[in-house]
Amino acid sequence: MFAACADPKAIEGLTWLTCYLTSGKHLDFYWSFVTVLALLAITAPTAMALGFGGAMAARSQFAPLRWIGKTYTAMVRGVPDIVYFLFFVIALDQGIEYLNHLRVCEDLSQPVFRGLEFHVCAEAKVPPATAAPFVFQAYGFSLAVITFAIVFGAFVANVIYGAMQAVPRAQLETGEAYGMSHGQVFRRILVPQMWTYALPGLTNLWMILIKATPLLFLLGVKDIVYYARELGGTKTQAYEYPHPDWRLFYFLGLLVFYLAMTKLSEIVLGRISNRLSKGQATAAGEAMRKAAI
Amino acid sequence: MKKLLLASALLAFGAGLASAEVVRLATEGAYPPFNFIDDKGEIAGFEREFGDEICKRAALECTWTTNEWDSIIPNLQSGNYDVIIAGMSITEERGKIITFSENYYPPAASAYLAASADADVKGGVVSAQVSTIQAAYVAESGATLLEFPTPDETVAAVRNGEAVAVFADKDYLRPFADESNGALMFVGDDISIGGGVGLGMRQSDTELKAKMDAAIQAMKADGSLNTLIEKYFGAEGLKF
Incomplete structure (x- = not known):
């Protein structure tokens, strides 16, 4: 990066450290923090949307929809995350390629599964073999987001379902007495009130999601934990910047990052919780009302 | 007319795909001097240089990717890449599920x-x-x-x-x-132990295996493989 770094073996001290910390691999490491933050930023709203949909489906009057909602939460919550991360991604990837295979391949006479091998024609590969490495990374990242969203969506669905059930019936009845329709009661009374009940559960899930991001590596996305392990490992003279086992320092860095993330989340979520409790017929809302007088 | 244009465009696109035969090579990137990720963040080592050379000789366009060692064979079979080039020893057990090229590093x-x-x-x-x-x-x-x-x-x-x-x-x-x-x-x-290091490929890819074997044999014959081994493994490296 800098001119002084042209010959790493000849420099020492602070210059060495500066050059070391700005090597191409370290820049990739810094980018991987962005990857993790992007994953959180995309997965959280997607999981919320899935969870909200799941909760609405589970409460539906229409039986088949209710079954779908209940099956989704029961199945995903009942199977260990890691099984989903290992199985689901392969199934999703092969499923996409299989559908593409049926669509674009000319020769469909050969079976797709031959013994242990999975075959689709070259045109059906997703992404195509000619694609840039960035496309492969983006594809892997998208698979990761979908998997995370489906897994966490199921938990969100259960939290929101519980929160909707927790809104006192009297509140809804009052709305009905005012002549509101079913949908109006749902939008104006149930949903605004249920957040205060859902928030503690959602807060937990957000924290778990932050800590689950190292699973990205299982999905082939190089995340911060991968780079910390790779960069921290003993480097022999085969590398430009040889050094002994420094994994401890790298993992300490990750520790600080994750703790900072949780602290920041706690502050933000605390504020949201305060705002949501305002004017609610809950203990927290009541305490705020009394404090204001 | 529109359809004709579209069809010809698609045909040209398809032909373009077919002519540039891209072979994806996968390595572990954590096993110097065979393969490692250098400080620039790129795949380097003996196998990087060797892989690029055989691709050139076999007239193939090769792209590189890394994969965790543990899942490197299953991902080959599911078609995520075409060749494993990761210091993998040729063994009978592995030979039952994938096919190996001729060895490019002697039984070490x-x-x-x-x-x-x-x-x-x-x-x-x-x-x-x-x-x-x-x-x-x-x-x-x-x-x-x-x-x-x-x-x-x-x-x-x-x-x-x-x-x-x-x-x-x-x-x-x-x-x-x-x-x-x-x-x-x-x-x-x-x-x-083992039968030397070879390229791992799907058992159905017989054509690719033939091309790779020919390129490896040519490199053995003209001594360029030994030169490469000398460069990365020093005097102690085993030669053909």
């Missing part, structure tokens, strides 16, 4: 690296990388096998006392012994 010695000269490598705890021929060997040797997903961790386990010795390719361990100022040393005799 494996060795025990320990923190003390009297380490009990036949009865103590010995570390090795998961799913390697060395791990299989340790499991049968009577020692307690301690497996790790990456090669680097197997050496770290010896340094911090989790294992009395690590068992791996001697070419991989040699720099660790040389640069440890005597803290790590080879113990016992070298052991030769």
